[in-house]
Amino acid sequence: MKIIIAIVIFSAIILFHELGHFLFAKLNKIVVTEFSLGMGPRLYSFEKGDTRYSLKLLPIGGSCAMLGEDTDIENEPGTFNSASVWGRISVVAAGPVFNFIMAFVLSVIIVGAVGYEPSRVLSVKEGSAAEAAGLKEGDIITGYQGYHIDLGKDLYVYSYLNQLKEGDTINLTVKRDGKKMDISYKSDTNVRYLLGCNFNGDDTSAMTVESVMDGMPLQEAGIQQGDVITSINGVKITNAADYQKYIQENPLTEKSVKITYSRDGQEYDITVTPKEYRTAESGFTYNMYSEKAKGLNIVKYGAVEVKYMVRTTILSLKELVSGKLGMKDLSGPVGIVDAIGTTYEESKSEGTMILWMNMLNLAVLLSANLGVMNLLPFPALDGGRLVFLVIEAIRRKPINRQVEGGIHFAGLMLLMALMVFVMYNDIVKLI
Template identity: 25%
Template sequence: MMGILSFLFIFAVIVIVHEYGHFLFAKRAGILVREFAVGMGPKIFSHQGKDGTLYTIRILPLGGYVRMAGWGEDRVEIPKGSLVALSLNDQGVVTRLNLSKKQLDPQAVPLQVLEYDLEEALTIKGLLMDQEQSYAVDHDATIIEKDGTEVRIAPLDVQYQNASLWGRFMTNFAGPMNNFILGVVAFSLLLFLQGGAPNPNTNQVRVVESGALAKAGYSGQVTLEKIGDTTIEDYADISPAIEKATEKTTDGKVSVQVNDNSQEVQLDEIDGSYRIGVLPALDTSLAAKLTGGFTMAASAAGQIVTAIRNLIFNPNLNGLGGPVAIYQASSMAARDGWVSVLQLLGFLSINIGIFNLLPIPALDGGKILLNIIEAIRRKPVKRETETYLTLIGAGLMVLLMIAVTWNDIIRTFF
């Protein structure tokens, strides 16, 4: 149960923070955010904000989205001949168009639609009792879609493509940017919880519970002076020293000098490698705690960029992980406590931020690339071209997600 809760917590926080970045900068750019959704699928809760945004929680707690006016496939489609119920104000101007079967306004006017323009002219024309009738539509009118979702209509002046280039660029970049900020915050909280920042520049180390040194009788923070014949100066010396020392043994027993005391220690063998069971010592200064979050975030980013580069030149699905792999990691983190959960949250947030910046259509990086191309060409890419590229990119991402998830299932259960 804790594994599921940990998974949902990590996933929800990362998604909400990412989408809030898009939401915040879209609002600043003058773009209408029609819906801010947490989760996918049918909605189970909704609230119409005074800012014109519909806030929803949807039944599947995997993902979320910000629905911006004129962004991607966001369109208002009213088939010709369909019946729509119009709510009018005292001036006879339409304030709500109801395409669903819900009867929300007993005074609504039933209109069989002939034509409409909800972007420029803001009018709708149709048949009312076999008589042709036209109505003006309020700029801030809402439309109830067939599934019952009520959102604002999207006139051209509040659509994504009519915002400034800088506004659109920042709207696209803000999602990954928020992931980087979340990563730093998560790592910083982790450092305060564990009492300090790891300091690899010393031979002082922390003994891991149930590790090899712990079984040899050590605990807390100790000075690791020698492994075999190798003098330990800092944390980076430990792995090479273990590798060198275990070349001369078949049972994993090596001579270790700790706090001026030498003894034979039985190392733990994990995945074919020997481990002594230590972590870097902690720098407990306030400065280390405040700056350590940035350092850990930068280190995580470096690992992720290296992994992506390796995947590009040596494609291998085993180097990728989907929801199944994230759930497994979340379950392991939950067993180890909040420190591990925060560490995983920070790492995954940085990971998602970098992944979203890849110049692939349908990802934020693909949209940013189009913004850069527009800045160079001094004119935007055709909307139809952008739509086709986005659809192709989305299709490829869906196929990749299916392949990665299936690979995770095979690795886990078979």
Template identity: 35%
Template sequence: METTIAFILIFGSLVFFHELGHFIFAKRAGILVREFAIGFGPKIIGYTKGETIYTLRLLPIGGYVRMAGEDLDKIDLKPGYRIAIELNKKEEISKIILNQKNPSPQQLFVEVEKADLEKDLFVEGYDEEEKFVRYSVARSAVVVENGTETVLAPYDRQFNSKKLSQRAMAIFAGPLFNFILAFFIFLAIGLIQGVPTMEPVIFDTQENGPAAQSGLLKGDVVTKINGESIATWDDMARIIQENPNQQLDFTVSRDGQEKEMSIVADSIKNGEETVGQIGVYYQSPLEKNPLKAVQNGATQTVDWTIQIFQLLGKLITGQFSIDALSGPVGIYQATDEVAKFGVFSLMNWAAILSINLGIMNLLPLPALDGGRLLFFLFEGLRGKPIDRQKEGMVHLVGIMLLMVLMIVVTWNDIQRFFF
């Protein structure tokens, strides 16, 4: 139960911040946002505020921000349509009701002759007495069809009416917010728990290992190896790993006194590479320093971004099998393991997942944010947008391929963990 709650909180937070990025920059660009959704599929709950409905949906596999003009929400009033309308105090149309059979007293019927609900915002036609009428349409007008209300989206409020830079930023902001979220999680860990100092302090030694046999003790601070000054644990680890089966001369500080000892590093296989090890354990001392917490948050975010890109490179070059990829089931299992190590481990895991989500969405694949940004790049180079129908078909194919990949990855997870 605890794992389920942790998984929902982590995954929900990552999706929320991703969509929040899209939402904020769409609003900044003046785009009408029709829906802010967490999850896909049937709606569980919904809350309307202003011109946006905020929904929680059944399938917890993502989310979306639905912007006016992005989807097939264009409303055409063709000649011959009979519509009911309501007027505001300025005698502008405030509500258009389609398929209305029994008008209320405040409603008027109009048989449409001509209408523009995007740019000029008017409706022309004939009323019940066959008299020609023309009404202006309020920018905030609502269209009702089969009981569903849709806020009218004048062209200047639609996604495609905006400058290329505004559209690109509205899409890029989703992944960007995942990186920002990761930074703040790492920052919070540093502020609350402390930042690792990376001092080369021996936390413990492996029984009968080279270090223990040579006299290295818990609490010793390594200051030199073979005469080379050691400032961090990484400095020490690098020298040891580069010298398998070699004698290393250590200088350590113990109880304020310097001690010297020689250790012959064992050799182990690390993939195709042979590296040295001496049998010591590390747990970095922690320091609570706000400035270092900020620096650590940025460093961790950059380092994990690089590592994930390196893994992607190995996947593309065939050094990393697709069978090793994990979907929601695998992430759930990993969350269960991480949760055993406490809340800070869970926070660290959430930050890594957030970076991973940001990077995955930036891949130049159809249906992903990166694929859409690629089309914007082509538009910038060509000086005009790609045909929307062709782009839509490419994204549709991309969605289908991604669904197939999701099924394959999920099946691999099920086989790995349950069979």
């Protein structure tokens, strides 16, 4: 079922994208030779007028093939290049624009049903620099480090991709009682001491080591996955609840601790020194939960949701180019289907309403993402074609069609190579 839902969502987004190209081609009297959903061999097709409508085997793409689109024929009526340059620009741009329209319509439905997430300050840590600077519970954050904030998740994504460092200055713009004000302060530093492992089990289970962190004290002392911690400084630890109680009563410091653990029925003693771990803190928490929207605010925040999706996509691309995100973080059709399936499985227990809102939210993200990616000025993408058309509009004559075609072909080959790599990466992650 989850695979069917994923295919339906993915196909609907692609179909709407190609519909944009199709409708504007018709408006500009360009003959569409084939309008298809999917790639590969045809499963079903029929002809109506000058157009063949096809359903193809692989549900990972679609096309709106236009007469003379990849040739230099200009004078023959009905060909792509016989249309005016501004007509061709509208045809090419219509695909991504329709993706944004789809994302907006779905966002309005989601906001109307669930609401939106205002970036409201929920709490300010007592004694923190934020409190001293005047930040108060109930303030609405509209700017963070110069980045405009519309929603709580705007702040989450930006702060995740641009994590605070010790000593950083935090610059906020907040709205309070209808007035805007700027607040600046130095981040606080949270100092913790860690042993460096994760445990498996609930409060009543034995303290079994699930994983050991690289370069941390327990790894250096020889602790391995599957070992069971049985005591700390002579205090017996039978389960996770005992461990939590011990840590609360005896917080880890720079002082060494004696740990007893068992492996294969044998007990061993080690002495380790917890490692200092320092993190910068903002000193406040903020809202990530939905609040009801009414009237025109539903439309307003529907648009804001699309803006959030577009900005998140652009931020992610920026991080990819800068190297903060790697190629391993990319996902293609296989990864997307898996993500939709995972969301479906995790949402089933929360009720039908939440399930479908989560599915629609993924559709908004994917539709906005497809719109942004297609507008990138890369050969073979809509954005790459738009670059050539804008140059033609400025020069009032086209670039050599054979040169343009060669550039788009090279771009297509690069995109296909990237697609193969991303699909391989998705499959490896699944395995």
